[in-house]
Each structure stands twice: as structure tokens, then as C-alpha cells.
Amino acid sequence: MASDGLFRTGPRAASGSHPVVALAGNPNTGKSTVFNALTGLAQHTGNWPGKTVRTAWGTARHRGRLYTLVDLPGTYSLLAGSAEEEVASDFLCHGRPDATVVVADATALERNLNLVLQVLEVTGKVVVLLNLIDEARRKGYDIDVGVLAEGLGVPVVPAVARDGRGLPELMDTVAALCDGSLVTHPRPVVYPPDVEESLRRLEARLAGRLPRGAPLRWLAVRALCGDARVLRLLAGPAPPPGSPAPAGPAPPPGSPLPSPGFSPVVRPRPAVSRTSPETKRSAGP
Amino acid sequence: MTRTADADRIVAALYERAGTLHRTAVTRRVPGRDLTPVIDSILSSPLTGFPLMLLTLGLVIWVTVAGANYPSEVLARAFQAGERVLAAALSAVGAPAWAGGFLLDGVYRGLAWVIAVMLPPMAIFFPCFTLLEDLGYLPRIAFSLDAVFKKVGACGRQALTMGMGLGCNAAGVVSCRIIDSPRERMTAILTNVFTVCNGRFPALITLAAVFAGGAGAGRSAAGGGAAAALVVTAVVLTGAVVTLAVSWLLSRTLLRGAPSFFVLELPPFRRPRLGQVLVRSVLDRTLFVLGRAVTVAAPAGGLVWVLANTSVGGSTLLAHLAGWLGPAGAALGLDGFILAAFVLGLPANEIVLPILLMSYLSTGAMVEVGSLEALGSILAANGWTGLTALCFMLFSLLHWPCATTLLTIRKETMSARWTAAAALLPTAVAAVVCAAVAAAGRLLGVG
């Protein structure tokens, strides 16, 4: 279970030609609710963390196009390495989804952002679905979606998944990500200089051992955190110099450092304010 | 050392950024009223927490037992009418007698029994359970009981996996992935079968209604329902106690080790949406489980009919099997036919009682789908006493997992040996408990 993860090509082939959209997020944030609403399937939902322990697949239709949706088990982190959480982390890393929706709990935003930021290290094709807006409002939180989107460099869609609110907007954004009409400029975290230095060295060593397109920086982060599988890979023999790296799909999204002239491409979504009047779009406090 | 330091600084950097984003994007107003702490203080109080837990369990079971009775009879009557129509149709097309016997007495009655007996309790129990689940009660149970699980060397999250097992043990086994420690996960997998699954609930409910509820003995439905519910609740609680005892035993023998780390998030209570709960639990869960039962019951009904109608050396195959299992059955407070029904019911627990009824009928056909009184008199005619019913319920609670669950255990543990353990361990427990209860019962003269 632990050793086969790093080189798996992922279930991409199985999905035919539909874009693959992963649903990730902390436990109990509404991922399966979103999945069920969009696919018409009936994944187990309920108000407790840990219901979904197996990945579920389904097909969603949006504006005449089909998408393969993947409901992942909830995870607090991509670094923790517990058996249940590894499923999600492996899929994002090696399943190469065309888009990843991180379903975030608006009532515990800071902890959810911790995961969003980790996902941004793996892939830049991310939409944050800010779910449970109804509960957040009841708890007295006002969340400025625009500021959040700008800070992350990826689109943020507010939603009340249980009532289906925000889901059409989510799929519009996902569609745009998949067909390339929406390009994100993710702003992953910058670590202290010496950590960044270690990461660069590790990335260089990993580059020779992995197919092109592997999320090198993320794997370097995992190595630095002591991830046994990545360390084993590093300890193994390096490929002979000059042997061409196997061809991979796209280059890893998200440059290691944010470009200075950053401006996030967040398409205006007028529907956003309609679906959640409680979310103000003006500047923060 | 440096690795820990690096990892820490990476998390710190992630959280620092998350915190900054949070501060710039979120403003806090005065929050609305939040009932979660109020409910929690009641549910987690040493005074009210556990009584409420027991009361909830008992109430759900009572509603199920009392509510299932009437629809069951309506369904049974509908199936009887259907059988007459089918029989007429078969004779009209000139089908041979054996075909009519196989199709009607075997397959059709097998199906009819499973649906008439299983559908109503499931259609009541699942929505009730889903309601509690959507409310957020499950993690509170795990929170309240973790200390007990820790005492027996297990994890409080095992309470959640038991909750899943209430629906289906196979699902319960898969849900054990939420337990991080491999040792505690294995404990949870091996003991999940002690949680009564919906495949066994109907038989328990039916027998409790017949023997404790005094169905047909002129007692009021509500009073009888309460007594029967009490019995079923006691059986469920016995399962929980056995789970703890076996977990304790495992943690001192096969699965030795110290309790590991426990974290559990307690989500806020959420108002369940009634319509959604009803639709989802009836359509998704009830019909799904029923579909599985039906696909197994139809062929099993046919097989049992064949066994009960094929004679070798003067008696039927089923009688041979029952005769061979007789001594073991008697030692467990059961009889050979009961044990044979449990063996033949390996594919799905739902069909144990229908198989048994079919075996008891001298004609070799399952008894006509009918009322609880009819059932009671058939059982009594075959020598059942209250003690037999008690031993049946205990054996049903404690015996080997169904085939689906065993296959799931095989997949989850990736070990044939642990799968064998998962089958043998409960079987041994069931044998010991039933033998002890039967012996004690006979000693006291209740048998």
C-alpha cells in the first residue's frame, strides 16, 4: 500500500476523455454533499468526520460537457501520512486531476487554508469552494471572497452545498480551469531562506528520478518533513546521466516563488453575490 | 532532530500565511445564538450523558419494533394474494408440479419473507439513525465512550465504526480505516461483527415480538412492543459489552500494545433536513440493503427447497444436515435445523430465519408468509421455548460474519489468517456464551 504511490500514472486513463475533477478538503466540510449534488449519486454523508474512507467516482454534466468527479476522503493535511489521509494526498499528487476543488469550511477557515496552501504546492489548478457559508454567517463571520482569492491566487467560490447554492458557479469555474480559459497564478507559501535552499537542493536530486511533470517542490517538502517514501526514492540509485526523463503531461503548476508582478486571474462572477448575500466583495477591514 | 525542526518551520510558515489570509479576509460580527454548547453540556454531563444515550438507543428500537408490526402484516397479506395469483398463472400454463414448488414455495416465498420481515423495520430504523447521524450525535458517543475503549486497549473511534456496522458490518469494517493505529484498527475490524447489523435486526425483532412481546397472547401492541424493544436493546448492549471484552482480550493476547494517539473533531450540531433524511435513508440505504438481501434470498430459497425436497436414504438432504448438526445445536440451546440455517445463511444473515421456517415445514416449503402468531405456533410446535429464542438471538448476535463481511475483511487486512481469525473468534465466543446460557437455563429449569 505504501510503496506503489510514487510512480503510479493515476486513474486518468480510466476516465476516458472527460476532465477529472478532484474534491479534496478537511473532513466533514461537505465534499460528499457537493459530489452527490453534482453527480446525482448517493455517497454516504453525515455530520461526523471520517465517513468517507474510500475514493468515489462519478460523472457530472455541466453545460453539455461531462466531468469525472472524484470524492476523496477528508484530510487535515497532505503531510500527515496516516493510511486514510494518504489516499487523498496520493491522488492529488499522482492522479493528475485536471482541476482540484478544495472544499473549505468557512467556519474554521484558518485550518482549512492550511490544507489549501498545501494543495497549492501540488497543483495550481485549484478552486476553493468556501462551503458552509450559512453557518459561518450564523457564527458572525464575514468573509471577503475577493481578498481571499487574491491572496491565494486561485478562484474562491462561496457556497451552501446542502442547498445547492454556489454549485453552478463552482462548475463554471471548474469548466474554465479545465478548458484553459481561466489561468490561475497560485501564491504558495514562501518558507524561511534556509528551508527554501534545502528544498531547491532536494528538488534537483528528485528531478533526475521522476517523470517530468512530477510535483518536485511538493515532494521536496515531503522529504524535508520526513516522508518515508520520498526519502526511499532519494536513497535509491539515481538514473544514469543522459537518460531522458520519461515524458509527462504538463509541467508542474505553480512556480516555486510567486512572480513579483502578480495579479490573480479571478473572473468576475456576478452570480457569487447573488448566491451569498452575506459575503461582501469589498476590501477587508 | 533537524528534520523535526524543518517540518515544524514548514507548518509554521503554512499557518502563518493561513493566519494572515484569515485576518485580512474575515471580519467578525456578533455571533448568533449557538445551541451546540448547550446540547453538548447535556450530552457530556456524567449525570445525563449516559442515560440519554441508552434512552436514545431504546427509543429508536422501540419505534422500530412497534412501528414495523403493522406494515409487516400488510405486506405479508399482499404477498399471500400475489402467491395465489402466481399459482393460478402457473397451473394455467401447465407448469409441472416441481417447477411450481421450486418457484413458488422456494424462490417466491424466500423473497416474500425477506421483504415482509425486513423492509418495515429497516424503513423505520434507518431514517431514525440517519437523523441522529446528521445531527452530529455519533462523534459525541465516541467522545463519551473513549475512556472505556482506552481501558480495553482500543480507540474511541471504534464507536464510530460500530455505528457504521449497525447498518452493515462490511461497511463497518471498511470504516475502520479512520483508526490510525494498525493494532487498534485490527481490533475494531475483528469485533465489528458484534454490532447487530440490519441483516440480523429483523430476526431479533421478530423473535422478541413473539417471545417477549407476547404477540398473539392478547397483550396490547404498545406494551408488547416495549417489552420486545427492551429485549432487543439488551441484545444490542450485550453486543457492545462483548465488543469491549473481546477488545480487551485481544489487546492482551494477539494484539498486544499500548493505547495510541486519539484525536477527534466534534462538529457543531446541525439541523437535519427531514425530507432529505427520509428520501436518502429509504432510497439509498433501505432499498440498497434490501436489494442485496433479495438477490441472495431468491437463489437461497431455491437451494433450500432443493435440499428439503431431495431425499437420500429415506430422508431429505436438509434433514441429514440437521441431524448431523443436532448434537452441537442442542449443546448451544438450539437444534440441528437452527444451526443448519445459520450455516446456510452464510451469504446473508437476512435469510437465516426464512430458511429455518422452511426447514421446519414438513412439506419442505417455507411456511406461508404470515403473522407473528402463526410464526410463534410453528416454532412452539418444533420445541422452541423462551430459552431457545434467547440462545438463537445470542448466537445471531455473536456468530461468524456473513460472506460479504468476510470478503471485505480479507480485502482490508490483506491477510487470509486475520480473516480466518475474524471468522473463528466470534464463532468461539458464540459457542461459549450460548453453551453457558443453555446450561444455566436448563439448570434453572427454564429450558
Added chain:
Amino acid sequence: MPSPGSVPLHLLPPGAAAKVVGMEAGGPKRRRLLDLGFVPGAVVEVVRRSPFGDPTAYAIKGSVIALRREDAAGILVRGDV
């Protein structure tokens, strides 16, 4: 790492609030606690104990997390919020 005046989290009574100042737990436990938000500077509040007195529920970064006594003991806090 243990700074002066810090106490392990499990010693705080229900209702008390404090700031996380350090972490003594190691391995996967450390990782998990950090991911849940028990990072230095975070404010943690003791919400309630379970009926048997253990585990205890803590409010941290907008959610409520239950921890056993010995696990909470690995988190160092200081009571000046």
C-alpha cells in the same frame, strides 16, 4: 523549547484559555496536532471534559477537537491570552 511559565495543556481547567507556546510530542502525533492548529501562538480554550473526565474537548482555530490527557500533555501553553 519549554519556555518559562508554560504548562502542559491537560492541566488547564474547563473554561480556561491559553496560548500555545510549544510542543513536546513527537512523530506523527506532533505532525497531526500541528495540522489541527496547535501551532505556537494559537489560542486554545478548554471546552469540556467527557463524562469520564477524559478525553477533553478543546476549541482551537474555530473547531472543537477532543484529545486524551496524555496527548494534550505534549502541548505547552501559557495562560496569558
